[in-house]
Amino acid sequence: MFWFLLIALVVVVAAVALFVAGGGSGAALPEAAADRTVWPLPADRPMARSDVETLRLPVALRGYRMAETDEALDRLGAELAERDARIAELEAALAGAQAAAMGGGGAKAAGRTEGGDGEEGEKKE
Structure with missing residues (x-):
């Protein structure tokens, strides 16, 4: 039984190694099509609180899409x-x-005080 599992493991490792080394036709993979959602933020005006509240970032396999999240945060920061x-x-x-x-x-108030004192002084005389 041990020999059978060992031989099966060697065959699987060899098959994977040949597949990776062979690489198929050798041509580069085509660029993946962008699967971005419609951008919910207004492009023609500054963002308002309601825009931020309704913003829903697209989710990817392991969380949020980094490029779109970074773009939204960069714009908010700017x-x-x-x-x-x-x-x-x-x-x-x-x-x-x-x-x-x-x-x-302050100058006007000081002028009034001086003028007021002067007027009162004149009236008293």
Whole structure:
């Protein structure tokens, strides 16, 4: 029985080795056709929260399709970075406007106080 299993194992290993080494016709395999699903994210506008909530990434044999998942995450990252930059720009503009208002408002308030004191002084005399 042992010899039979040993010979069967040798025959199977030899057959697999010949199959792999032979390789058939030797021609390269043709490119696989892309089996991508329709892209659910809008291409003509920035993504909204509802777009992200409805996003369903296509599933492959061992999980999500890496290329499509990476593409979706790259786009989300780029749009978030763009929004963060815009928010920072607007916050800087707001801080500048507030600083200008405080600087201009402080001078006006000081002028009123001085003018008010001067007027009261004139009235008292």
